[in-house]
Amino acid sequence: MPIAQILICVLGMSMCLYSLSPWAFPVELHNYFTSKYLGYGSFLTFWNIYFTLITFASKLGYLMIKKLIGIGAFTYFLHITFSFLFPLSLILSIIVFLGYWPLMLINYNNFYPVFLTEKNIRNPMFTDLCLHLFPLLSLSLLRTTARLSCSLINIFFIFIIGLAYVISANYVFYIEGAWPYPFMDTFGWIEANVLFAGGIILSIGILLILRKVQPSRPRK
Numbered sequence: 343m344p345i346a347q348i349l350i351c352v353l354g355m356s357m358c359l360y361s362l363s364p365w366a367f368p369v370e371l372h373n374y375f376t377s378k379y380l381g382y383g384s385f386l387t388f389w390n391i392y393f394t395l396i397t398f399a400s401k402l403g404y405l406m407i408k409k410l411i412g413i414g415a416f417t418y419f420l421h422i423t424f425s426f427l428f429p430l431s432l433i434l435s436i437i438v439f440l441g442y443w444p445l446m447l448i449n450y451n452n453f454y455p456v457f458l459t460e461k462n463i464r465n466p467m468f469t470d471l472c473l474h475l476f477p478l479l480s481l482s483l484l485r486t487t488a489r490l491s492c493s494l495i496n497i498f499f500i501f502i503i504g505l506a507y508v509i510s511a512n513y514v515f516y517i518e519g520a521w522p523y524p525f526m527d528t529f530g531w532i533e534a535n536v537l538f539a540g541g542i543i544l545s546i547g548i549l550l551i552l553r554k555v556q557p558s559r560p561r562k
Contacts, residue, residue, distance in 0.1 A: 344405065347487050351402040354480035358395035361472045362388075370463045374455060379514050384522040386507055387442070387473050390434040393503075394477045397427040401488065425491045430500055432485065432552070433545045435478035441541075442474045445525060452525035492553035497546055504542035508535065 360366055362382075367375070378384035404420040411417075445452040451459055458464075465473075512535070515521050521534055529537070 344487060347484065348402060348405055350480055350484045350487070351398040351405075354398040354477070354484070355395060355402070357472045357476045357480065358391050358398070361391050361469065362395075366469045366472070367465065368463050370458055370461070371454070371465060374458060378522060379517045380510060383510065384514050386434070386522075387438050389503075389507060390431065390438050390477060391473065393427055393434060394431040394481065397424060397431040397481070398484075400424040400427065401484070424488075426496065426499055428481070428484070428488070429490055429492060429496045429549055429552075430503055431477070432481045432490065433500055433549055435481055436548055437541060437545055438474055439478050449525075453523055455524055490552060492549055497549060500545055500549060501542060504538075504545060508538040508542075511538065 364372065375382055375385070375388075382388040400420045400423040404417055404424060407414075407417050407420070442453065450464070454465065511522055512531075515531070515534070520527065521529060526534055526537075
């Protein structure tokens with residue numbers, strides 16, 4: 343049994359579950375997230391956490407069940423699930439990393455409301471890392487031991503999920519009159535959706551680049 347893959351999956355799942363736990367954030371920050379019309383689902387970061395959690399769970403389940411009872415319909419389902427979600431989760435983690443850290447370091451209030459930072463209510467550093475760095479690191483580690491599927495179906499799937507987030511963000515804007523992230527407060531409808539379209543194009547471009555640099559002799 344590939345022990346390295348199991349350890350990576352367990353570690354990755356642990357960090358994702360912690361990020362979704364009630365003690366990961368100050369109460370005020372948790373209330374801010376849940377005050378959005380779609381709650382945590384308003385934020386791309388949490389979409390990434392959800393998909394990453396399922397990615398690790400499907401891989402771990404596949405490895406364990408394959409070892410216990412061999413290949414069957416359910417193990418095949420888990421394998422297909424992982425094949426679809428692994429590229430998506432890795433791409434989302436890269437986008438979250440590239441989008442979050444530069445803007446957050448320039449101005450913390452690009453992602454967190456001023457009324458909370460004025461009260462010195464901030465995201466704990468460990469939680470910040472679990473949300474915006476550790477998923478990328480753990481998925482990158484997994485990529486050294488598991489093949490990353492980069493087919494046209496994967497590209498289409500990434501496009502569909504990206505479009506789904508754009509629709510959800512526009513719905514939040516329609517209901518609340520504000521985009522999910524504070525740095526978008528000055529954006530009109532056109533500017534915001536140009537940004538979203540750029541993010542989808544960048545995501546597909548990153549996957550195409552990753553397809554060119556697959557690790558040698560990946561294990562299943």
